[in-house]
Amino acid sequence: MSVPEKREKTGQNKNRKTTLILGLIVVGMFGFGFAMVPLYRLVCNATGIGISGSSGTGRIVDSSTTKVQKDRWVTIQFDALLNENLRWDFYPEVKKINVHPGQSYEVSYYAKNKTDHKIVAKAVPGITPWQAATYFHKTECFCFTQQTMDAGEGRDMPLKFVIDPALPEDIKILTLSYTFMDTNRESIRDTREVELPVSVKHEG
Amino acid sequence: MSTDVAHEEHHHGPPKGIGRWLFSTNHKDIGTMYLTFALTMLFVGGASAMYIRAELFMPGIQFMEPDFYNNMVTNHALIMVFAVVMPAAAGLANWMIPMMIGAPDMALPRLNNLSFWLLPAAAVMLILSTIVPFMPGTGTAVNTGWTLYPPLSIQAGMGMDFVIFTVHILGVSSILASINIVVTILNMRAPGMTLFKMPMFCWAWLFTGLLLIIIAPVLAGGVTMLLFDRHFGTSFFDAAGGGDPVLFQHLFWFFGHPEVYVLLLPSIGVIAMIIPTFSRKPLFGYKSLVGGMAVLFTLGLVAWAHHQYTVGMAAGPTTWFMIITILISIPVGLMLLNFMMTMWRGAMTFETPMLFAVSIVLMFSFAGVTGIMLAVVPADLEYHDSMFVVAHFHYALIPGALLGLFAAAFYWLPKWTGNMYDERLGKIFFWWNVIAFNLTFFPQHFYGLAGMPRRIVDYNPAFADLNMLSSIAAFAYGISHLLFLYIVIKTVKGGVKAGNKPWEGAQVGTTGLEWDLSSPPPFHSYATPPVVK
Structure with missing residues (x-):
């Protein structure tokens, strides 16, 4: 194999590799868009940074153990x-x-x-x-x-x-x-x- | 393959007939097609802008249904962003990057052909989205604006499906083009052309390409969810089914904010080539400009929700997005200082490309100042969705993107065609264009602050006079682009021969290899890589 041909070949392999990496980023970011659906909710709930006027936790708590504050309205x-x-x-x-x-x-x-x-x-x-x-x-x-x-x-x-x-x-x-x-x-x-x-x- | 055959292939001229364009894998031809497409769509997008200004000439509803007016707003934005500025920037990249870095062609020539030919298909789809709502039984027009927010975009008629598929096709096209450009810049540089010897235009496109690769798939995902919500009973954005319409806003602006830098950076790269040329001084602070773009790239990716201050986010994230947004003024200010310091004590001359470049530095700074006003949350609650915002982003995007592309056209037309453009006409175009632009958009700051909302067909008669001024200036601004078309055609047809180096300052500092080639350059250039010292 002559030198220019060899150079062309390694160049093509390099291009293929870079293209593949960039292509994987594209696929990953497309997935990230969909991962945002659950993540968005999780992040908001976990950190409490969610939407103002949000829905509350809706958690079911055992009310018998909490202390009632009789002096506060x-x-x-x-x-x-x-x-x-x-x-x-x-x-x-x-x-x-x-x-x-x-x-x-x-x-x-x-x-x-x-x-x-x-x-x-x-x-x-x-x-x-x-x-x-x-x-x-x-x-x-x-x-x-x-x-x-x-x-x-x-x-x-x-x-x-x-x-x-x-x-x-x-x-x-x-x-x-x-x-x-x-x-x-x-x-x-x-x-x-x-x-x-x-x-x-x-x-x- | 024997070397003889390769030799033959590299020296014949372009193929004849329509096949030259349909099946082209030549970076110069594809670049020309990109630029022609962008210029054509500039007039289509401009026509919808003229419609908008004609309707706003007087208060009251003149000759447009409100839904159709909003459809025009949607069209104007989508066409200008996706079918004018991005293809034109990609066309410049195609033409210039291989010649600048001494590569024979783009790294992936067939992909290059595909990424261009997706565009006309998308443009047809986009135009159909406006026509379809006129058919009976197809629902309302695409009245959402380019942001396509649900729930309105879920309720809109069939035209919205056309828009969604348009966005898909355009997304694929720009992702493929970006991959191609990034691979070319990373792998195809001539021996000795290190990353830090590259012309600034290549750096700008490296960041632009990487940005697009990161953000475009997210928009594609977002509109796919929209499509599913519309037709397949999912509830990504539908509160009744447990979804959240605000999620779409996050997905959209995760794309939409960095998109501003996608539009801006190629033009920054262009004027970083032009200002040293006509100041006859090397670019001031080459590495700091690269660093500034890297910072802009990073901050731009985490600032998106400043478009959503009024949606009801909690104070914590709102503060984060405000701080990041204000921080962005630092790298942008740095870039503008680089340009000003390059001009400082330079032997400046003011040919048309330089006139555009200097006016960009001035007018883009102005957009930066209104941008900081809008970044401040309590102030933004007042400015949000007013014509002030319209004035702000037109000052950002017309000087920041479009005028940079005009500057590039004047700067490189002699190289592309071998002929000098008509300098006198170029100067007339510049002054006509820039004065009309300012008369159109400057008054919008005032009636915006006075309370005129955007995206509404009618307005309070109190704003009538300034709106009339805006409209008249807008017509003059629109017509000025016909002069540009005439100058381009005239230059392509003939003119004073340009020579290899039409600009005497073009060899100053870090410049590309394009000036070593003849004007116009041969169909195949740098088949054997030059060596850069």
């Missing part, structure tokens, strides 16, 4: 929102209550399916201020599972929670908000094209 406000794709009634039974940190409470939300067909919906929670999110423990919540309602069906949905006594002193008011949305994807697109029923329009 925290006001909890309840809020209910509906996504534009869902034609339900949805509101909390009480607008706000005063609670002691460490004590377990139960409240309920009411929801009614106003349409003429069965709907599976999901409530997405949010807590403000975001600093309080890690101290709000739900022991039972309608937001843990999807809610199925037949046409015209309505019911009370319970929510049990404990405020962690470690809640920072300066947080005196906490707002818990739920947004209900239809899990059926088609309905999302429908809202832009379908006319609302007359009854809904009148309520406006």
Whole structure:
């Protein structure tokens, strides 16, 4: 093999190797994009840097062992929102209550399916201020599972929670908000094209 | 293969007919195709910009549905970023890098052909995405802007699927081009051409290529998830199914912020060639400029969420992204100082490429200043999504990317064609272009700060006068590019012969090997590698 040919050959091998390395980076970064899906959630939960007004931990805690702070009051406000794709009634039974940190409470939300067909919906929670999110423990919540309602069906949905006594002193008011949305994807697109029923329009 | 055959192959001219272009593996031909494609798409993307300015000429809705207006905004951005600036920069890389480092061609010539020919297909798809929503039953227009945020992008009509596939194709094209360029720079340098003897343009493209290899796949992944959410019932970004729309914003901007440097760095490389030439002094601080680009590369990858201050991130990460963003001003400021120190006490002359280069230093600094305003979280909450942001990124991207490409065209046209361009027309183009640009975008700072939001078809009549000024200047700015087209065509057709070294200062300091070749260079150059001392 002559010298120029040899040089060309080693050059090609070198190019192949570099191309392969760069190609592997591309594949790796494509995977990284998908790895972001679980990582995003893990990082946010682990470090508490998540979204402000995030959903809280939703952890189930044993409320019997926590110490109740009888001398401290925290006001909890309840809020209910509906996504534009869902034609339900949805509101909390009480607008706000005063609670002691460490004590377990139960409240309920009411929801009614106003349409003429069965709907599976999901409530997405949010807590403000975001600093309080890690101290709000739900022991039972309608937001843990999807809610199925037949046409015209309505019911009370319970929510049990404990405020962690470690809640920072300066947080005196906490707002818990739920947004209900239809899990059926088609309905999302429908809202832009379908006319609302007359009854809904009148309520406006 | 016998050496005789190789010898024959390397000395025949270009093949005849359309096959020369369709099956080309020649870096010069592919470079020409890239540049031609970019210039063509400049007029397509410019047309949508003219549409936008025509609609904003007066308050009220003139002749566009709001959805169509937003579709124009989407189109304008996608075309300018993906079909104009990136292909033009890739075209420069194709033309110049092998000649600069003394390589016979790009390292992967067939891949080079593929990465170019994917582009016209993507461009057709992109234009179809605008046309499809006019058909009945195809849903709304692509009204999301180039950021394609869900949930709106999940609800948008069929045009969005065209956009998603366009992004896929463009992503593949730019990844292949980047791999090719990085491999060429790393492996194909002539003997003696060490990394630190390379022209700055090659360094700039080395960082650009590596950036694209890292970020483009993430965008591809993000839009793939979007496609799955739209059609296959997944819930990556759908809160009702347990997903999170903010995740898409993170994926998009993980790509989108470094993308700014992908657009910027090739032009920085270009003006790092031009300013020493016309100052007749070596580049000031060669290694510090390389270091500055390396720092920019690193910081650029971890600053993305400053586009999302208002989305409701907690204070901790917001502070991180604010600090990183403000830190970015250090390497960028360093680059600008390098350029100014190069000009300092140089024997400067102001031919068209130099005029562009000097104006870039000035106007890009201006974008840097508004950039720092936007980086500060409490201030940004006020500026977010206003026309002030539009003014900021047009000052960053037109001088930072587009004008650098014009400068490159004027600088290397004599080398490419063998003819000098018309210097008088070049100067007219420069002043017309830059004055009209400033008149278009400078007022946007004012009505942006006064409260005019971006991406909305109508606006408060209080902003009418300045918007009218913006629109008139924008039409003048748009038309100026026809003069550029005329200058290019005129230069290709003929003119004063340029000679091998059309610029007397081009041999100063760290320069490429392209000036050792004839103008225009032979179809195959440096078949035997030159030796660099």
